[in-house]
Amino acid sequence: xxxxxxxxxxxxxxxxxxxxxxxxxxxxxxxxxxxxxxxxxxxxxxxxxxxxxxxxxxxxxxxxxxxxxxxxxxxxxxxxxxxxxxxxxxxxxxxxxxxxxxxxxxxxxxxxxxxxxxxxxxxxxxxxxxxxxxxxxxxxxxxxxxxxxxxxxxxxxxxxxxxxxxxxxxxxxxxxxxxxxxxxxxxxxxxxxxxxxxxxxxxxxxxxxxxxxxxxxxxxxxxxxxxxxxxxxxxxxxxxxxxxxxxxxxxxxxxxxxxxxxxxxxxxxxxxxxxxxxxxxxxxxxxxxxxxxxxxxxxxxxxxxxxxxxxxxxxxxxxxxxxxxxxxxxxxxxxxxxxxxxxxxxxxxxxxxxxxxxxxxxxxxxxxxxxxxxxxxxxxxxxxxxxxxxxxxxxxxxxxxxxxxxxxxxxxxxxxx
Amino acid sequence: xxxxxxxxxxxxxxxxxxxxxxxxxxxxxxxxxxxxxxxxxxxxxxxxxxxxxxxxxxxxxxxxxxxxxxxxxxxxxxxxxxxxxxxxxxxxxxxxxxxxxxxxxxxxxxxxxxxxxxxxxxxxxxxxxxxxxxxxxxxxxxxxxxxxxxxxxxxxxxxxxxxxxxxxxxxxxxxxxxxxxxxxxxxxxxxxxxxxxxxxxxxxxxxxxxxxxxxxxxxxxxxxxxxxxxxxxxxxxxxxxxxxxxxxxxxxxxxxxxxxxxxxxxxxxxxxxxxxxxxxxxxxxxxxxxxxxxxxxxxxxxxxxxxxxxxxxxxxxxxxxxxxxxxxxxxxxxxxxxxxxxxxxxxxxxxxxxxxxxxx
Numbered sequence: 090x091x092x093x094x095x096x097x098x099x100x101x102x103x104x105x106x107x108x109x110x111x112x113x114x115x116x117x118x119x120x121x122x123x124x125x126x127x128x129x130x131x132x133x134x135x136x137x138x139x140x141x142x143x144x145x146x147x148x149x150x151x152x153x154x155x156x157x158x159x160x161x162x163x164x165x166x167x168x169x170x171x172x173x174x175x176x177x178x179x180x181x182x183x184x185x186x187x188x189x190x191x192x193x194x195x196x197x198x199x200x201x202x203x204x205x206x207x208x209x210x211x212x213x214x215x216x217x218x219x220x221x222x223x224x225x226x227x228x229x230x231x232x233x234x235x236x237x238x239x240x241x242x243x244x245x246x247x248x249x250x251x252x253x254x255x256x257x258x259x260x261x262x263x264x265x266x267x268x269x270x271x272x273x274x275x276x277x278x279x280x281x282x283x284x285x286x287x288x289x290x291x292x293x294x295x296x297x298x299x300x301x302x303x304x305x306x307x308x309x310x311x312x313x314x315x316x317x318x319x320x321x322x323x324x325x326x327x328x329x330x331x332x333x334x335x336x337x338x339x340x341x342x343x344x345x346x347x348x349x350x351x352x353x354x355x356x357x358x359x360x361x362x363x364x365x366x367x368x369x370x371x372x373x374x375x376x377x378x379x380x381x382x383x384x385x386x387x388x389x390x391x392x393x394x395x396x397x398x399x400x401x402x403x404x405x406x407x408x409x410x411x412x413x414x415x416x417x418x419x420x421x422x423x424x425x426x427x428x429x430x431x432x433x434x435x436x437x438x439x440x441x442x443x444x445x446x447x448x449x450x451x452x453x454x455x456x457x458x459x460x461x462x463x464x465x466x467x468x469x470x471x472x473x474x475x476x477x478x479x480x481x482x483x484x485x486x487x488x489x490x491x492x493x494x495x496x497x498x499x500x501x502x503x504x505x506x
Numbered sequence: 507x508x509x510x511x512x513x514x515x516x517x518x519x520x521x522x523x524x525x526x527x528x529x530x531x532x533x534x535x536x537x538x539x540x541x542x543x544x545x546x547x548x549x550x551x552x553x554x555x556x557x558x559x560x561x562x563x564x565x566x567x568x569x570x571x572x573x574x575x576x577x578x579x580x581x582x583x584x585x586x587x588x589x590x591x592x593x594x595x596x597x598x599x600x601x602x603x604x605x606x607x608x609x610x611x612x613x614x615x616x617x618x619x620x621x622x623x624x625x626x627x628x629x630x631x632x633x634x635x636x637x638x639x640x641x642x643x644x645x646x647x648x649x650x651x652x653x654x655x656x657x658x659x660x661x662x663x664x665x666x667x668x669x670x671x672x673x674x675x676x677x678x679x680x681x682x683x684x685x686x687x688x689x690x691x692x693x694x695x696x697x698x699x700x701x702x703x704x705x706x707x708x709x710x711x712x713x714x715x716x717x718x719x720x721x722x723x724x725x726x727x728x729x730x731x732x733x734x735x736x737x738x739x740x741x742x743x744x745x746x747x748x749x750x751x752x753x754x755x756x757x758x759x760x761x762x763x764x765x766x767x768x769x770x771x772x773x774x775x776x777x778x779x780x781x782x783x784x785x786x787x788x789x790x791x792x793x794x795x796x797x798x799x800x801x802x803x804x805x806x807x808x809x810x811x812x813x814x815x816x817x818x819x820x821x822x823x824x825x826x827x828x829x830x831x832x833x834x835x836x837x838x839x840x841x842x843x844x845x846x847x848x849x850x851x852x853x854x855x856x857x858x859x860x861x862x863x864x865x866x
Contacts, residue, residue: 195598202853210850213598278708281861347669348734371719454720454863462860470856471573 148477153200154249257478293441308392371453388433395429537564538725543802548790584783591848597631613811632770634808639831644738657763671739674720676859683710
């Protein structure tokens with residue numbers, strides 16, 4: 090910059106070039122800002138980004154086989170797709186022996202069993218006999234159980250000898266690999282996840298729409314009533330919102346069970362007979378009723394905050410220009426509430442997709458959602474990789490819907506409150 | 507050098523002090539009447555005898571929290587009460603401390619522990635405390651004239667209409683379905699090893715699926731019966747006994763097709779107070795505590811020498827012997843749970859069971 094060399098730079102009162110002084114002041118402000126944000130950033134990193142990253146990593150990585158079967162891993166690394174030879178059978182026996190001694194055989198069997206049902210017992214029972222096995226090992230193993238000759242089993246072991254796998258994502262969409270490695274559907278009587286994903290989606294949409302249907306008039310009332318009444322109404326909306334989720338769910342159980350309040354009242358007024366008590370719980374109806382009630386405030390609050398800002402004069406102007414009340418609502422009022430509706434639907438839908446406690450308590454078997462299966466694999470079957478894969482798919486689905494929403498409605502158009 | 511010695515001595519002193527001071531262990535069990543029986547018969551006497559403290563916690567199935575805890579390296583349970591197949595499975599996965607059976611106290615007459623325990627009650631990683639069984643029970647007020655008597659009746663919705671309660675798991679339900687379908691007890695597991703057998707069991711379960719209320723915690727079935735949510739339910743026999751005899755509920759157990767199992771104490775690998783836990787385990791699986799336990803709930807002691815000491819229920823008048831799963835009259839068509847079958851097959855059958863549950 091030629092001018093800079095010729096013209097003397099501007100200086101502050103104490104002789105420091107203005108540019109430097111400004112930069113210094115700005116830098117200080119930036120650091121301060123960064124310092125203020127830093128705790129939150131670290132918190133998000135530690136409590137959100139890292140765990141989710143770990144979870145996603147777990148969905149493609151499982152070393153329960155590869156880290157406990159060193160001889161087999163080495164053999165597969167050398168021989169790849171080859172038919173098992175004597176060295177392979179020997180490696181298998183050596184690893185089974187060691188695994189029995191180290192008490193890791195259960196882990197190995199479980200890992201293979203994830204992909205090929207019915208093989209856990211093959212590993213544990215053969216390992217018990219492996220100690221006394223003598224060459225030729227192929228015959229000894231086949232003698233213990235002829236399933237060892239199954240090419241499908243060797244295919245699974247070959248794939249499991251690498252800690253990285255797509256098997257859990259395949260399993261999460263009811264698919265598996267056959268002996269040749271191509272993807273196929275699992276047995277019909279083991280298919281479960283795709284159906285539950287669909288159910289979760291359908292129920293979540295249903296619940297979001299029900300919330301909209303029920304919440305819209307209430308939000309409108311809240312926004313238009315005089316302050317005295319609307320405050321009271323607001324408290325009625327917020328009181329359940331502040332009550333513990335568990336309390337609200339169990340209250341619904343008290344109301345809905347077949348010996349519960351609702352059925353008792355219906356029997357008492359004679360609408361149904363003692364034998365005709367309606368099953369409203371432990372099924373989808375229970376899940377939808379309880380979750381709609383629990384998620385309703387998440388619809389009402391954004392709607393309310395948007396409706397508050399709509400001047401009543403617009404509607405009056407429309408009416409004075411000859412519009413019917415329906416046209417006024419459709420052309421004037423409704424379009425202005427779209428940001429609130431969008432926010433409400435998105436909030437309720439996303440919360441519903443991941444809901445866990447309520448469907449677990451009132452959903453029975455037909456009302457369980459994908460989150461209940463994730464919890465099952467986390468807490469009971471301990472198939473964490475599959476749980477992670479299911480959660481990964483759920484996360485991807487929600488992000489996809491969010492993106493779609495952004496394209497269709499526009500995220501800037503959303504008002505959360 | 508001196509410093510090292512000093513450190514070592516002070517560490518020893520600290521250890522000694524900790525040993526002398528009261529320690530604390532955490533015991534996880536199944537809740538409700540069963541936990542109560544263990545608190546009364548094992549924990550209180552042990553606390554009195556040693557001055558240590560026991561924290562008692564409950565789970566729907568105490569076997570499930572063990573793996574996550576061990577893998578996370580944060581074990582909070584010192585001792586857990588688990589089913590046989592789970593004890594074997596967890597042991598196979600290296601999640602349990604091994605237990606030397608010869609360290610267990612002998613019977614009062616000097617019979618070594620290995621001989622005093624019932625066959626199969628001792629494994630590499632676990633020591634049995636009780637024999638219990640899964641039975642089904644019904645509400646007598648619902649069937650005053652011709653009550654159900656066989657396993658087949660449980661699956662007969664025409665003769666015995668009403669909701670059924672069943673545990674939300676494959677274990678026991680599949681066996682019961684086959685027995686109800688006419689399979690003799692001794693052939694059940696051979697049949698379940700085959701695909702046809704499993705299909706047949708699920709087909710039988712299909713016939714009552716729409717009428718089943720599924721329970722998870724052992725305390726639920728008596729509650730479901732009492733609330734009138736179901737007219738009959740599978741349950742752990744002791745829970746029904748305590749509700750029927752202890753709380754005068756109109757419940758009746760059907761022993762036909764009962765499935766017997768052990769409950770065993772295990773110590774998770776890396777338990778924080780392993781030594782104390784072992785001490786507690788030795789104490790509570792002794793002849794007297796095991797016999798005492800049986801007067802709080804109708805589960806049979808796992809030691810032969812305890813049998814003679816079993817007396818009356820806590821109400822002071824009910825003889826316990828006829829209410830035990832092992833009583834002669836109750837053994838007519840009994841099935842002993844095949845722990846190897848379930849240790850090996852639980853994963854895959856649970857998977858199938860879940861798929862079956864979810865499909866409507």
